[in-house]
Amino acid sequence: MTTTKKLSVIGTGYVGLVYAVCMAELGHDVVAIDIDAEKIAKLGAGISTIYEPGLDDLLRKHLCSGRLRFTTAYEVAAADFVFLAVSTPSTPEGAADLRHVRAAVQQIGENTRGAHPIIVNKSTAPVGTSDTLDYLLARQNGVGGHEFEIVANPEFLREGSAVQDFFHPDRIVLGANDPAAAHAVAELYAPLEAEIVFTDPKTAEMIKYASNAFLATKISFINEIASICEGVGADIGDVARAMGMDPRIGSRFLNPGLGFGGSCLPKDVRALNYLGAVHGAHPQLLNAVLQINADQRRRVIRILRDSLGSLESRVITLLGLAFKPGTDDIRDAPAVDLARLLMNEGAIVHAYDPFAMRSFSALFPQVEMFEDAYAAAGHADALVVATEWEEFATLDLERLHKIMQTPLIADCRNVLERARVLDAGFACFGVGTGIAGLGAVQRRTTRRVRTVPATNQTGVAAS
Numbered sequence: 211m212t213t214t215k216k217l218s219v220i221g222t223g224y225v226g227l228v229y230a231v232c233m234a235e236l237g238h239d240v241v242a243i244d245i246d247a248e249k250i251a252k253l254g255a256g257i258s259t260i261y262e263p264g265l266d267d268l269l270r271k272h273l274c275s276g277r278l279r280f281t282t283a284y285e286v287a288a289a290d291f292v293f294l295a296v297s298t299p300s301t302p303e304g305a306a307d308l309r310h311v312r313a314a315v316q317q318i319g320e321n322t323r324g325a326h327p328i329i330v331n332k333s334t335a336p337v338g339t340s341d342t343l344d345y346l347l348a349r350q351n352g353v354g355g356h357e358f359e360i361v362a363n364p365e366f367l368r369e370g371s372a373v374q375d376f377f378h379p380d381r382i383v384l385g386a387n388d389p390a391a392a393h394a395v396a397e398l399y400a401p402l403e404a405e406i407v408f409t410d411p412k413t414a415e416m417i418k419y420a421s422n423a424f425l426a427t428k429i430s431f432i433n434e435i436a437s438i439c440e441g442v443g444a445d446i447g448d449v450a451r452a453m454g455m456d457p458r459i460g461s462r463f464l465n466p467g468l469g470f471g472g473s474c475l476p477k478d479v480r481a482l483n484y485l486g487a488v489h490g491a492h493p494q495l496l497n498a499v500l501q502i503n504a505d506q507r508r509r510v511i512r513i514l515r516d517s518l519g520s521l522e523s524r525v526i527t528l529l530g531l532a533f534k535p536g537t538d539d540i541r542d543a544p545a546v547d548l549a550r551l552l553m554n555e556g557a558i559v560h561a562y563d564p565f566a567m568r569s570f571s572a573l574f575p576q577v578e579m580f581e582d583a584y585a586a587a588g589h590a591d592a593l594v595v596a597t598e599w600e601e602f603a604t605l606d607l608e609r610l611h612k613i614m615q616t617p618l619i620a621d622c623r624n625v626l627e628r629a630r631v632l633d634a635g636f637a638c639f640g641v642g643t644g645i646a647g648l649g650a651v652q653r654r655t656t657r658r659v660r661t662v663p664a665t666n667q668t669g670v671a672a673s
């Protein structure tokens with residue numbers, strides 16, 4: 211049976227919100243805190259601010275059960291545990307920016323009023339951050355040495371299956387100098403029956419960075435192999451599948467595509483790269499992983515330019531804006547880079563995504579959004595599949611062929627059956643398979659004076 215504890219969760223983004231809601235489901239009393247008053251008002255009214263399968267129902271359930279509250283006030287004095295889940299974005303140099311962590315810790319220090327909750331850090335932060343938190347809290351309260359117990363508890367949830375991941379974690383990592391504090395946190399997770407790794411804070415922090423860097427490396431590796439496959443005429447699909455059958459390699463994260471994106475892998479590899487460099491290492495592998503990832507986006511621009519002659523005033527439709535299916539998150543998404551690069555070449559960008567159009571529109575007001583893939587593809591010179599949403603695999607290609615200006619598809623996630631695309635009369639680019647059927651594009655070389663119809667535009671779909 212769960213012993214109910216009082217938890218304060220600082221930050222109600224993808225991690226903090228999921229965590230707060232799921233901890234309420236485990237039977238704890240949770241107060242979720244954020245500086246964003248608009249977000250807190252929505253969440254308090256039962257409106258989820260992110261798209262995450264299964265989250266809405268649990269959010270409403272626990273607002274009703276009374277086990278979950280949202281506030282902008284730092285209600286930490288009565289808490290047994292304070293969880294930090296604020297953002298740690300990249301600085302221009304690639305380091306993890308601890309501004310939000312420092313601000314949150316200052317608020318915790320000012321509002322604990324003599325109480326000593328265990329501070330649990332879930333934000334991904336550089337190795338040594340637990341010591342920094344310890345120091346900051348003690349200094350703020352005028353204590354010479356150590357005052358609060360700090361536990362590093364890195365988060366491994368995957369957006370798109372975050373609720374499922376919370377209840378079925380692969381492992382839980384707890385790094386603390388005080389074993390009693392680590393075991394107190396472990397008690398909270400007891401109902402999950404997960405394997406727990408008890409270690410010291412620095413090692414826990416490193417486990418998070420090393421895990422993300424390894425996943426990113428796997429993606430850049432298969433993308434590099436895909437490029438070589440294109441050159442030599444080997445089949446990347448079979449290569450990846452057969453490699454994945456080796457249990458030492460494993461099949462996951464071996465899909466060639468546009469490279470890794472999202473709020474974690476890019477910034478965490480950059481942060482580890484920076485951390486290594488300023489601690490005397492020469493992280494050549496991490497540099498290459500980042501470089502390959504950036505090139506994966508750029509080469510699509512070259513392929514489109516080479517196929518169409520020039521991208522000036524060409525309409526390019528992006529299908530998929532989220533960094534992966536199952537989420538509305540566009541942070542460091544390949545589509546963000548593609549849109550920027552395409553517009554820099556003079557292209558007109560149209561787009562469709564089932565969930566991410568609102569945030570994309572906020573970033574790129576000049577990109578027109580459409581209600582579905584077909585509306586977005588009308589009069590386009592190329593279709594670029596940038597996210598592997600399931601609905602794109604079954605697109606009606608004959609219908610697309612009729613409505614597009616130029617029959618060119620860059621299937622950058624390899625979701626479409628290549629033979630089907632070519633049979634439908636398209637030129638087709640695939641990652642690892644290269645471009646084929648260019649004759650189809652050349653047959654429509656006469657460039658008509660373009661009038662882009664405004665009637666298709668639907669505005670931004672609600673997410």
Ligand SMILES: NC(=O)c1ccc[n+]([C@@H]2O[C@H](COP(=O)([O-])OP(=O)(O)OC[C@H]3O[C@@H](n4cnc5c(N)ncnc54)[C@H](O)[C@@H]3O)[C@@H](O)[C@H]2O)c1
Pocket residue numbers: 220221222223224225226243244245246249295296297298310311313314332333334335365366367368369473474
């Ligand atoms: N998103 C993921 O999939 C994921 C997975 C594992 C780890 N992480 C890590 O978890 C941390 C949070 O990530 P996220 O994706 O939830 O970020 P996010 O940007 O979605 O959410 C962060 C929230 O913190 C709030 N915030 C910022 N400063 C604050 C302060 N001083 N006090 C209270 N609230 C404050 C923001 O308003 C925002 O709502 C990051 O360090 C990230 O690297 C994220």
